[in-house]
Amino acid sequence: MPYFDHSATTPIHPEVLNIITDVSKNIYGNPSSVYASGRKAKAIIEEARKNIAIAIDASPSDIIFTGGGSEANNIVLWDLIHREKKHVVTSAIEHPAILTVLKKLEPMGITYTVLPVNPQGRIDPEQLNKSIQSDTGLISIMMANNEVGTIQPINELIEIAQNHEIPFHSDTVQTLGKIPLSVREFSADYMSFSAHKFYGPKGVGFLYKKEGSPLNPLIIGGGQERKLRAGTENVPGIAGMGKAVLLASQNQSQHMKHLEALETSFIALLNRECPIAIINGSPTHHLPGVISVSFPGNKSDILLAKLDRIGMEVSSGSACGSGSVKPSPVLEAMGIPESQNISTLRFSFGRDNTQEDVTALVMALNQFTNE
């Protein structure tokens, strides 16, 4: 059954599943316990931490395990309540785990500036420069967008933050395994990751924190994760994530080529079979295999349901509530007219997709947009 929604989540890799099963069956100790079974569990999570650190060129002590990408984002943003400088700069196309959190933080004295994006979903670094205030305590800008795949000029943005000595956080949840990722290259202070986006388990992720960058815990209790995230660790999940990161970094260039090949043929076929289709986002700066397409005159919820009926799973950026389709805020921020916005689907390819799947998808789109 062709699944084309890998930006929402990915099917677990069989080797990852083996490790999770094995650890769940055999490693029962609490990693904080000092006796043998506890030490075994501790060794498992430290091995995962080491592999994750190697994959992004960080040190193991820079990795904080979390319950996913949303939590990693929350830890960084909630830290603002402890800081003297309480102004944040972010972008209009961030995930709700950034924008909704900032709204929640407003009554606690946090202020923020939301940078606009151009029609391709990119931020102008000059706008970031201009938005910095004397009380700016954090810049939080995602590396790649989950709906349209646009990649930001992240190095330029980080350089501006560094020139002003402002900590920089990037929601990098969509990137691992799809583009090269090294903290030597992207010198952000914090980066958020989520295992289920790279063929790992759901409900587990990690936050990279550069040594010396400030951070307080959001979840308080025991002294786990060097007192930065309390709670008994999800040992099988962390072990699985360690394996998923290892596989993602080993296969990254091959995976990228696979996704690019699928994307190229998808776009070529779409242009031929479905000339009404409009591709959104940046043709040059985008994640391989993530394509946002508008089908003017065809409501996204209807198209999505028709594809679902034949076993093809895709997503729409627009939220569907009380019978009406609400436009996607990301596409809105890119200046896409409402009629086009509510006719948009996101296709995100993955490791199991084939050229045959892509051909079948375009044929189905051709049929459903002509009915």
Ligand SMILES: Cc1ncc(COP(=O)(O)O)c(C=O)c1O
């Ligand atoms: C860009 C981005 N940030 C954060 C998240 C949230 O991650 P999680 O599902 O692990 O909480 C997602 C997931 O959809 C995402 O795409």
